[in-house]
Amino acid sequence: MEPSWSAGAPHSVKRWQLAGTDYQPAAGECSLPSGKQFSSWTPLGHKEANQQLFEERVNLLLRWFDLWSDRQRKHLLRHLLARCSVPQLKLCRDLLMEAVPVTRVDFTSVLPRFLSLYVMSFLSPRDLCSAAQVCWHWRFLAEQDCVWASRCLRRGWFLPYVPAEKEFGAWKSHYASCLASLDWLTPREAARTYGTLNQASAGPAEEAEERRKERRIRQMIREKLQEEKRELLRSRRPWGSSAKLGGARGDGAQTGRPASGGMFSSWPSLSGPPRSAGFPTSCLSLDRAASRSLEGVQSPGSRRHNHASPALSSFTCSPAPPSPAPRVHLPHPPLLLLVSNRIPAHELLLGGVKAAVLVVLYDHRETLASLLTQAESALCGRTVQRLGFLAPGGTQDVHVLQSSVLSERTLLTPDHREFWEKLSGWVEPGEDGGVDIFCPLGASLSGLTLMRTLSTLSGLQVRAPLGFATGSFQNILGEWCDSSMRVGPANPHLVTAPAVRYIWDGVLQAWCRQAQWMEEALGELRPQLGPRLQGVGLLARGRALGRFLLEKIGLEEPRVSANVTQALAQGLAALNRQEEARPLQFLATFLTRWPEERSEPPPSEGDLCRIPELPQMVVDWRGALVKELHHSESVYLARLGAVLKVYQEPLAAALASNRAILSFTDLQLILSPVEQLLELNRLFLVDLEARLQRWSPDGCVGDVFVKLCSRLPVYSNYLNNYSTALHTVDKCREAKPLFRAFLKRVDRTLATHTMSLQELLLCPAWRVQEYVTLLQALQVHTHPGHPDHTHLSSALEAMLRLRESVHKLKRNSERDELLEETQRQIRGCPALSEGNRQLIMTQEAVLLRSPDNEIPESLRVFEEVCDLGLFLFSDALVLTRRTVRHTPFSLAHRDTHTFLASVALTCLSARELTHTRYVSHAFVLDGARRSWVCAALRAEEREHFLSALRSAIHSSLSAHQ
Numbered sequence: 001m002e003p004s005w006s007a008g009a010p011h012s013v014k015r016w017q018l019a020g021t022d023y024q025p026a027a028g029e030c031s032l033p034s035g036k037q038f039s040s041w042t043p044l045g046h047k048e049a050n051q052q053l054f055e056e057r058v059n060l061l062l063r064w065f066d067l068w069s070d071r072q073r074k075h076l077l078r079h080l081l082a083r084c085s086v087p088q089l090k091l092c093r094d095l096l097m098e099a100v101p102v103t104r105v106d107f108t109s110v111l112p113r114f115l116s117l118y119v120m121s122f123l124s125p126r127d128l129c130s131a132a133q134v135c136w137h138w139r140f141l142a143e144q145d146c147v148w149a150s151r152c153l154r155r156g157w158f159l160p161y162v163p164a165e166k167e168f169g170a171w172k173s174h175y176a177s178c179l180a181s182l183d184w185l186t187p188r189e190a191a192r193t194y195g196t197l198n199q200a201s202a203g204p205a206e207e208a209e210e211r212r213k214e215r216r217i218r219q220m221i222r223e224k225l226q227e228e229k230r231e232l233l234r235s236r237r238p239w240g241s242s243a244k245l246g247g248a249r250g251d252g253a254q255t256g257r258p259a260s261g262g263m264f265s266s267w268p269s270l271s272g273p274p275r276s277a278g279f280p281t282s283c284l285s286l287d288r289a290a291s292r293s294l295e296g297v298q299s300p301g302s303r304r305h306n307h308a309s310p311a312l313s314s315f316t317c318s319p320a321p322p323s324p325a326p327r328v329h330l331p332h333p334p335l336l337l338l339v340s341n342r343i344p345a346h347e348l349l350l351g352g353v354k355a356a357v358l359v360v361l362y363d364h365r366e367t368l369a370s371l372l373t374q375a376e377s378a379l380c381g382r383t384v385q386r387l388g389f390l391a392p393g394g395t396q397d398v399h400v401l402q403s404s405v406l407s408e409r410t411l412l413t414p415d416h417r418e419f420w421e422k423l424s425g426w427v428e429p430g431e432d433g434g435v436d437i438f439c440p441l442g443a444s445l446s447g448l449t450l451m452r453t454l455s456t457l458s459g460l461q462v463r464a465p466l467g468f469a470t471g472s473f474q475n476i477l478g479e480w481c482d483s484s485m486r487v488g489p490a491n492p493h494l495v496t497a498p499a500v501r502y503i504w505d506g507v508l509q510a511w512c513r514q515a516q517w518m519e520e521a522l523g524e525l526r527p528q529l530g531p532r533l534q535g536v537g538l539l540a541r542g543r544a545l546g547r548f549l550l551e552k553i554g555l556e557e558p559r560v561s562a563n564v565t566q567a568l569a570q571g572l573a574a575l576n577r578q579e580e581a582r583p584l585q586f587l588a589t590f591l592t593r594w595p596e597e598r599s600e601p602p603p604s605e606g607d608l609c610r611i612p613e614l615p616q617m618v619v620d621w622r623g624a625l626v627k628e629l630h631h632s633e634s635v636y637l638a639r640l641g642a643v644l645k646v647y648q649e650p651l652a653a654a655l656a657s658n659r660a661i662l663s664f665t666d667l668q669l670i671l672s673p674v675e676q677l678l679e680l681n682r683l684f685l686v687d688l689e690a691r692l693q694r695w696s697p698d699g700c701v702g703d704v705f706v707k708l709c710s711r712l713p714v715y716s717n718y719l720n721n722y723s724t725a726l727h728t729v730d731k732c733r734e735a736k737p738l739f740r741a742f743l744k745r746v747d748r749t750l751a752t753h754t755m756s757l758q759e760l761l762l763c764p765a766w767r768v769q770e771y772v773t774l775l776q777a778l779q780v781h782t783h784p785g786h787p788d789h790t791h792l793s794s795a796l797e798a799m800l801r802l803r804e805s806v807h808k809l810k811r812n813s814e815r816d817e818l819l820e821e822t823q824r825q826i827r828g829c830p831a832l833s834e835g836n837r838q839l840i841m842t843q844e845a846v847l848l849r850s851p852d853n854e855i856p857e858s859l860r861v862f863e864e865v866c867d868l869g870l871f872l873f874s875d876a877l878v879l880t881r882r883t884v885r886h887t888p889f890s891l892a893h894r895d896t897h898t899f900l901a902s903v904a905l906t907c908l909s910a911r912e913l914t915h916t917r918y919v920s921h922a923f924v925l926d927g928a929r930r931s932w933v934c935a936a937l938r939a940e941e942r943e944h945f946l947s948a949l950r951s952a953i954h955s956s957l958s959a960h961q
Contacts, residue, residue, distance in 0.1 A: 108137060116141055125151060125175065143169040151175060162745060333428055337388040337502045338375065340364050342399070344518035345511055349390075352507025358384070364391075365402050368419040375423065383428045386436060388502050393439030396446040408450045417457065424458030434461030434482075436498050438473075442466035442481040455483035463498055466624050473515045477508065478628050510754055567594045621781035626701055629774050630692055633685050636767050639753055640678045643760050646751050647671060650742070661738045670725045670761075673718040677764055684708045702791025705775065709798035718764055719806055723813055726758060765806055772799045815839070822871060826880050828899040836874070840952055843870040843945045844882065848922060848933040861918045868934060869897045872949060875956055877925070878902045879932065903927045905956040910949050912942070 065073060081089065108116045120142055123131065132142040141147075145163065148171035152159070157178040163170040335357045339346055342364040353359050360378050362371050392399040397407035410416055427433050435454070441447030441464035451462045462483040465475040476499050499508055571590040575583055648671045654661045662670075687704045732739045747756040775796040782789045818839050823832050848862040855861075867882040880897035887893060903925070913922035913933070921942045922935040936942040 106137075108141060113141070117144060117147060121147055121150070143172050145169075145171045148172045148175050152178070333383050333385040334358050335386050335388065335502055336360070336375065336379065336384040336426070337390065338362065338371070340391040340400075342392050342402075343390060343515070344522075345514040348507070348514055349503065349511045352504040352511070354502060354504065357388075357502050364399075368401065368404055368415055371401070372419060372422055375426070379426055383426055385428055385432060386434055386501070387423065387427050388436045388438065388499075390438040393437075393441075395440050395444040396450070398437060398439050398441070406450070408446050408453065411450060411453050411457070420454065420458055424460050427458075427460055429459060434463060436480075436502075437462065437464045438476055438499065440465045440475040443475070448481075448483075451483040473512045474632075477512060478631060479624065513754075567591055570594070620697060622697070622699070622778060623695055625774060625778050625781070626688075626692055626695065626699070629701070630685070630688050632770060632774075633681065633688060636763060637678065637681055637685060639755070639760055639763050640674060640681065642752050642755075643671065643674045643757070644678065646746050646749075647757060648675070650746075661736070661742055662732060666728055666732055669721075669728050673714075673721055673725070674761070676714050677718055680708070680711055680714055698787075700788035700791065701778070702788040702795055705771075705795035705799075706791050709795050712798060712802055715764060715768065715802060716805065719809055722761065722765070723809070725761060729757060729761075768799065768803050768806055772796070772803050775799055826869075826871070826878070826897045826899050829878065829880075830899075830902070832873070837876075838874045840872045840874060841945070841948050843872070843936065843941065844868070845870055845934040845936050845945075848919065848935055850933070858914055858916055859918075862922070862933065862935075864935075868900075868932075869895070870934070870945065872945070872952060874952060876902050876904050877908060877949070901927075901932075905953045906960055908953060910946055910953075912946065 065076070068076070081092065084092070107119070111119075120128065120131065123142075128142045128147065132139040149159075152171055152175050155178075157174060159171060159174050335354075337353065337357050337359050339349065339359060339361050341361060343349070346361065350359060350361065358378050360371075360374050362374055389398070389400075393406075397405050400406050404410075404415065406416060411420075424435070427435070435458065437451075439447075441451055443466060447464065451464055455462045463480045466479050466481045480498050503511075568591075571587050571594070574590060575587060648667070651662050651667055651671075655664060655667065684704065684707075687707065688701065691699060691701055691704060733743060734740075743757060746752065748754050752760065775792060779789070779792045779796055782792055815838050816833070819832050819837065822839055823829060845868045847865040847868045849865045850860045850862050852860070867884065869880040869882040871878040871880065879900045879902070881900050883896045883898070885894050885896065907928040909926045911924050911926070913919060913924060915921070919935065921937070921939050922933060923942060923946060925932045925934060936945065
């Protein structure tokens with residue numbers, strides 16, 4: 001049925017509407033039914049008619065579009081774009097890009113913000129201020145802190161506060177304020193104050209005369225050289241060289257070496273004092289002022305490479321009246337510091353080395369020859385004033401390298417002797433020249449002997465720390481002694497902290513603390529990672545050896561020659577006949593000499609290293625210990641005082657002004673015990689200073705320690721409250737933003753000795769260990785008949801009891817943390833923190849199952865069911881299902897545990913299963929209701945676990961009886 005014409009149809013067009021147009025039907029177009037040519041009907045079945053009708057309607061629409069106003073056109077375009085799909089809109093975008101290409105665009109609106117900031121970081125401050133005036137978005141980017149902070153820090157302008165989270169433009173304001181406060185002068189003001197560069201100097205007239213005379217001398221030398229070259233070229237034979245002519249004329253005889261061509265062998269010395277031993281003399285005589293002028297103008301390189309002709313020996317100049325020559329002050333020789341990379345936190349140490357110090361950071365696995373090469377390349381032919389050596393070591397030896405230990409017995413071996421002779425040859429001899437070894441060799445008689453021997457060998461003064469260790473590397477900050485030390489009541493040879501000549505004091509103190517923390521961390525990691533790393537190392541060495549034997553040597557069974565077997569047998573026999581402290585070095589020396597001296601007896605240890613006996617030294621150990629006790633006590637009091645001054649006083653003031661950061665209860669709980677400790681130790685320091693002022697070899701400090709020990713309950717109360725105080729600090733830091741901001745502002749500043757509040761609260765526990773160390777050293781060096789011996793013994797016993805209580809508190813804290821971690825690790829596990837329960841050990845195993853339990857165990861076949869985790873506690877055994885999940889694209893894996901069962905130790909027994917061809921390293925756990933057959937990975941693990949399990953079962957049964 002055909003559609004009817006209607007005036008309201010959206011696509012209908014009346015014929016009278018085309019009356020004024022030039023529309024004519026196309027020739028040959030198909031005839032449409034009458035009255036339907038401009039209707040909404042479309043002939044879908046006839047393609048030509050469809051295309052014709054579509055073109056007509058497009059032309060009609062374009063004619064209408066031309067007749068419409070701009071507003072009507074925009075209205076139509078808006079409606080058309082709203083009806084378009086996404087591909088049609090993309091087509092419109094491409095057409096617009098072709099018709100109206102984008103030539104100018106704001107890059108900050110197109111690029112990501114970090115790229116815009118990176119572009120603006122290359123602008124100068126003036127350009128940044130100009131860019132901020134473009135628009136508000138450019139101003140927002142141009143005033144970012146990341147753009148201005150680097151410009152301030154480059155000039156040493158540090159922001160005196162921490163900007164708030166939403167603060168904007170802090171660094172730009174700081175830059176503007178610092179720039180406005182600069183003492184800047186205009187060019188006219190600077191000219192009035194300092195003069196200008198083009199002003200004539202007010203020096204004497206003799207200087208101008210000397211310069212003119214110098215120019216004349218150089219011009220004459222150049223003319224004489226040119227004349228000599230022309231003469232050589234004229235008289236040279238066609239087949240010969242100018243070197244032969246020069247030799248024939250006697251040039252080589254004059255200078256002691258042959259001349260060659262136009263280059264001559266020596267520069268004539270001027271009359272007067274000789275300039276250098278390396279320049280031969282000649283007959284050219286000039287006045288002393290000219291010689292000084294010429295010598296001052298020429299550089300050492302030019303005097304070494306520019307040689308004058310011997311023909312100038314016939315030329316003389318008339319002398320001129322002498323004039324005073326300016327004195328040149330040469331810089332002092334630098335210092336050389338050798339640092340081993342085995343030193344913990346050596347990166348922090350290298351950041352504080354002073355400007356006049358040459359540093360060589362060497363690998364601890366190298367050899368002495370390579371270390372000498374590195375030091376020589378760093379010196380570049382210069383000499384040094386002193387040599388510093390920072391390597392691991394103790395009171396008797398220095399671990400220079402991994403394979404070279406410097407001690408009293410190894411110093412005179414050929415390798416060490418050659419090393420120290422060459423190294424000491426680069427140090428200037430004199431009163432201030434010498435060697436500084438950063439290991440506490442002055443704390444033992446063997447170390448002092450080593451210092452004396454090294455001083456005799458090198459001819460230099462050797463210094464080392466005398467202090468006793470109250471922490472890792474803390475002795476470097478104390479007193480040092482030299483190799484010629486004979487300590488009496490007043491020792492003039494003691495030197496205070498020579499290490500500050502190499503490294504800045506603040507950096508050195510921070511490094512000592514950091515090194516101590518790293519040593520403690522390594523002490524905790526070694527027991528945990530030792531077994532795992534040992535197994536990995538054995539596996540890696542086995543694989544490497546097998547690969548080498550199979551692929552490189554190509555032997556299925558390695559064979560050793562008879563000569564090597566005989567040499568090893570004789571060397572081991574000789575080693576067993578003698579008591580050698582260094583068996584490997586003795587065996588290496590024996591094998592080296594064995595082919596040449598088969599009939600001679602093997603070398604003894606005395607042949608390898610003979611050190612002359614040195615006279616006995618008298619050292620006032622007690623005086624040095626008391627001085628170190630006083631120094632460490634002062635540092636300890638400074639840290640406790642920082643707790644009250646930096647933390648307690650501001651918090652108390654805020655609480656009194658009704659702007660509380662912490663409540664009164666929390667403040668008293670955290671900081672009140674520190675005030676009591678500070679009062680106690682201040683009295684102790686006053687008594688110690690009084691004894692130190694009138695110190696003598698018969699002086700006593702034991703009664704002062706006894707007085708301190710009488711008030712040790714103050715320390716006990718503090719240590720018992722320490723865990724609660726630390727927990728309160730963490731809780732308040734998480735719950736109170738004001739306290740968090742306060743800690744962020746004051747922690748790790750110079751006022752707190754670069755330590756946080758938690759680290760400062762730990763100082764009393766560290767100090768107890770230091771007291772024990774110093775008391776033990778004092779007791780060792782105090783004669784039993786000394787009046788101070790009884791008091792020292794009593795004080796040491798009290799401090800040992802206090803240290804044991806500290807260790808007990810630490811073990812209880814670690815036990816609770818371990819239980820909490822185990823509780824989190826095991827899913828679905830019941831509460832573990834009950835009573836006095838302790839975790840003894842954990843063991844990985846597999847759960848086995850047999851299809852037929854009636855078969856004897858020796859013939860029974862087992863299959864693995866799942867992986868097990870065995871957690872042995874002091875009163876129970878917890879079995880978990882262990883799941884291993886490997887990380888994609890990595891060798892790492894993570895274990896998860898799910899609770900399986902728990903058995904009380906009082907109703908548990910364990911027995912081993914015989915090793916058969918079907919099962920290995922297996923054992924049975926028999927409980928009250930069921931049994932578990934488990935297997936360990938290795939026999940050592942099974943023995944260790946069963947031993948610990950039986951011991952725990954025995955202890956549990958004894959406790960119940």
